[in-house]
Amino acid sequence: MKFSSWTVNPTRRGELAIGPLMILPAALGLCIFQFWPLGVAILNSFRAFNPFNHRPNGWVGFGNYQAVLADPSFQSSFWVSLIYMALMMVVIIPSALGLAILLDKRMPGTALARGAILGALASSEAVAALIWNAIYQPNSGLLDVIFQTFGLPSQPFLTDGHLAVVCIVIMTAWKDIGLPMLIFLGALQAIPPHLFEAASMDGANRWNKFWRITLPLLRPSLVLGLFMTTIAAARLFTPIQILTAGGPNGQTSNIAYFSYAQAFLFNSPGPAAASVVMMLLMLVVITVIQARALRSRSGI
Amino acid sequence: MTKSRDLPGLKSTLSRRSVLVGIAGALAMPALLPSRAFAATPGSNPGKYKIDLGGYTGPELTGSPITLKIMRQEFPPEVNAVLQAQYDAFSAAYPNITIQEERVPYGDLPTKVQVYVTSGSAPDIMMGRNDFASAYAAGQLTLPLQQFLSADFIDDVYAPLRESATIDGNLVCLPWETNPVYMSFNRDIFDKFGIKTPPEVGEFDGGWTVEEYMQCFDDVTKALRAAGDTQTFALAASGYGNGGPGSNYTQLESIWVRMMGDPNAAKDSSVYNTFMGVSEDGFTASGYVNTPEAAAGLANYQAVFKNGYTPTGVVPDQFRGGAAAVSFSGTGTVKRFLKTGQPFNFGMSPAPKGTIAYTTTVADSPTIYSGTPYPAETAALLAFICNDANRFAFHDAWGSMPVRKTLVDAIPEYASDQRLLLGTNVADHAFGPPKSVGWFDYFSAINPAVKDIALGTDPQTRLNDVATQIDGLLAKYK
Incomplete structure (x- = not known):
């Protein structure tokens, strides 16, 4: 690149000076709250710590990584993390799309439904988890009472590993579905109506219009929704902590919860940092795969 | 058990004000606690400070403005009110000392203590438990308390509890209530x-x-x-x-x-x-x-x-x-x-x-953070909360059993009611955690x-x- 030939439009010289200043606060925020902790986590993953006061007391190379990879709890947490991601994508994306399409129709009660969905989104994650914890309680929970009313047996919502994973996903979907739904709704409303009119004139039915017009034009929003859901699923922590504390038998513990347990329950900051770094790597790999798979078709 | 030692700066002056406060306190006590027989217990201000600092025998408290932080579990409102009244009484006697309190759910206490210790800036008093005494000692997380408290006061604690809180002769936390199961x-x-x-x-x-x-x-x-x-x-x-x-x-x-x-x-x-x-x-x-x-x-x-x-x-x-x-x-x-x-x-x-x-x-046992900048004042506040009158008020409100034998002996129901007498016998024969x-x-x-x-x-x-x-x-x- 020849910088000598690089010229600046004289009318935009001011922007060149002010531009960096404008992004400085955001850049500083990113450095302080994102990159610096990430750097510390990476450093910590190679350190040994005093288990009493958690202060670093030496370097262990890849010892923490070896310990974590050999830990059956971590192996289980890795697979559970993937299950959460898959389930949340399967549950949230189609549901959010369906809701967005329904809300876009402006049917009676649309405003109420939109308010309810956004209300759940605005609620505290901990409060939502506590509400659902009460709903799932055996013997006294709302679901159990409904089951009893219909003569059905009590269900071990949070005490059976497989069912507990599903319950956590349902609670999270209830809480988080609002954001992707809003994104899809915005994208739906941005589709020019004349495309549908032209398709109708060509004899396209509803399904053809959805498949040939709506879905392709929604693809950038779908990609965004998919990324957001993937990241949210990987970071899932509060519902796990409140509903199951990782149990039973560690069957609901993902890598985020494993890291928390290592750091705060088992006085092991080194392995905790190593597992966090591995979670990050896993997330990078998955999002790169997603991006490549979707980019080839969407061109984004 | 290490005996209490004299610390530099310890004053044992008998001012006119302290005498008046003492007389007023003596007059007020029977009114506050009408059903109890009174004898000088090991928790009744051996250091002769201007208020009853319980078993505290450390140096006179600073006159500079300071803030002491306490982290403890959440109690029902009536118990919180008792503790707040005790902080208020302490701050009234020592207006330069401000007390700030943080309450957390009981089950979260051990983790919260751990997080605070890791941060390097923990509250001066943290509610710990005697089953973690070994860790407190090994990590030097808490101050040994026998340097601030009279030996008689410490010896008054039920032996199984006292021993479980004592590591290598250091009392690393102070059992303050027990609920024998x-x-x-x-x-x-x-x-x-x-x-x-x-x-x-x-x-x-x-x-x-x-x-x-x-x-x-x-x-x-x-x-x-x-x-x-x-x-x-x-x-x-x-x-x-x-x-x-x-x-x-x-x-x-x-x-x-x-x-x-x-x-x-x-x-x-x-x-x-x-x-x-x-x-x-x-x-x-x-x-x-x-x-x-x-x-x-x-x-x-x-x-x-x-x-x-x-x-x-x-x-x-x-x-x-x-x-x-x-x-x-x-x-x-x-x-x-x-x-x-x-x-x-x-x-x-x-x-x-x-x-x-x-x-x-198992006893909830307050600890004094080893990094506190105000060890004497913190110990004095803790001892004040644990003086006889304050302990009686707390146990009246909360219902748990005192950890000091003289306090239990001063409550007649513990000798006469089978349901409580059984509790004292259980406490005497209970076992500490591994x-x-x-x-x-x-x-x-x-x-x-x-x-x-x-x-x-x-x-x-x-x-x-x-x-x-x-x-x-x-x-x-x-």
Whole structure:
């Protein structure tokens, strides 16, 4: 690149000076709250710590990584993390799309439904988890009472590993579905109506219009929704902590919860940092795969 | 036990003001505590400060403006009010000292202490527990308290509690209340179905065996269900820790395990190891927590859930609400019922017996953070909260049992009421948790394992898994 030939439009010289200043606060925020902790986590993953006061007391190379990879709890947490991601994508994306399409129709009660969905989104994650914890309680929970009313047996919502994973996903979907739904709704409303009119004139039915017009034009929003859901699923922590504390038998513990347990329950900051770094790597790999798979078709 | 030593700067002046304050206090005490006989107890201001600083014998407090921070568990409003009044009284006497308080859910206390210590900026006083004393000492997380408190005051604490809080001669935390665990039962439910109640005795080992309790739970459950009552249970859900199964191994669930052991058995026997819970050096759980006897104990525990004797979830205040026939509880339940009016006719009986009569001696125990910039003032505040009058006020409001013998002796009900007398006998014969510097890790690992077992996992398999896990966790402390 020849910088000598690089010229600046004289009318935009001011922007060149002010531009960096404008992004400085955001850049500083990113450095302080994102990159610096990430750097510390990476450093910590190679350190040994005093288990009493958690202060670093030496370097262990890849010892923490070896310990974590050999830990059956971590192996289980890795697979559970993937299950959460898959389930949340399967549950949230189609549901959010369906809701967005329904809300876009402006049917009676649309405003109420939109308010309810956004209300759940605005609620505290901990409060939502506590509400659902009460709903799932055996013997006294709302679901159990409904089951009893219909003569059905009590269900071990949070005490059976497989069912507990599903319950956590349902609670999270209830809480988080609002954001992707809003994104899809915005994208739906941005589709020019004349495309549908032209398709109708060509004899396209509803399904053809959805498949040939709506879905392709929604693809950038779908990609965004998919990324957001993937990241949210990987970071899932509060519902796990409140509903199951990782149990039973560690069957609901993902890598985020494993890291928390290592750091705060088992006085092991080194392995905790190593597992966090591995979670990050896993997330990078998955999002790169997603991006490549979707980019080839969407061109984004 | 190290005796109290004189510290530089310690004043023992007898000013006119201190005499007047003392006279006023002496006049006010009988009015405040009309039912108690008064004698100078070891907690009655041996240092002769301007207010009763309990057993504090350290230097006179600073006159500079400072702030002391306290972190403790959340109590009901009436108990919070008592503690707030004590802070206010302290700040009135020492206007330069501001007290800030942080309250957290009880079950979160150990983690919160850990996080604060890690931060390097912890509250001056943190509510700890005597079962973590080894870790406090090994990590030098707390200040030894005998340098600030009179030896008489410390010796007044019940021996099992004092010893569990003392590591290498250092009192690393100060037990301030205890809830010796035994059984309360709702006599109305038993009478309704004509079922025999547990024995109401004063001796800690005079109760039913675990088999007799299981039979009782079965009888009560069948009677309740036959009467169409699906909401009342034979055994109340745990109210310890954060409640429910696997709530607090130290205080509750370990009873099911360690009652199957025997501290007097041969040292290489499985029964002895079951009682110990961890190797003598405190670094190995395999062969101790997963013995056949421990698995049998937890199989009993599992049966109470599997057979529907107790709920599988958290049910707050189930016994107090009249929705359970029997509950693991203690003097706190008795005192609260006596104070607020009992909602039903109730009785108290010792905890289930296995190979031995076993119960735990766990006490919430405030600690002074080793990094506090104000050690003397912090110790003085702690001692003030623990002086006789303040302890009586606290125990009146909260109902727990005092940890100092002279305080218990000054409350007549503890000698006359079988339900409380049993509590004092249990406290005298209770056992401390297994001693390990890694008890926090042990505790954090075994609680979910116990919960898993309660909910159906095979006890022996899960105990083997958790024993291996704990071995790995304790290795870092070697």
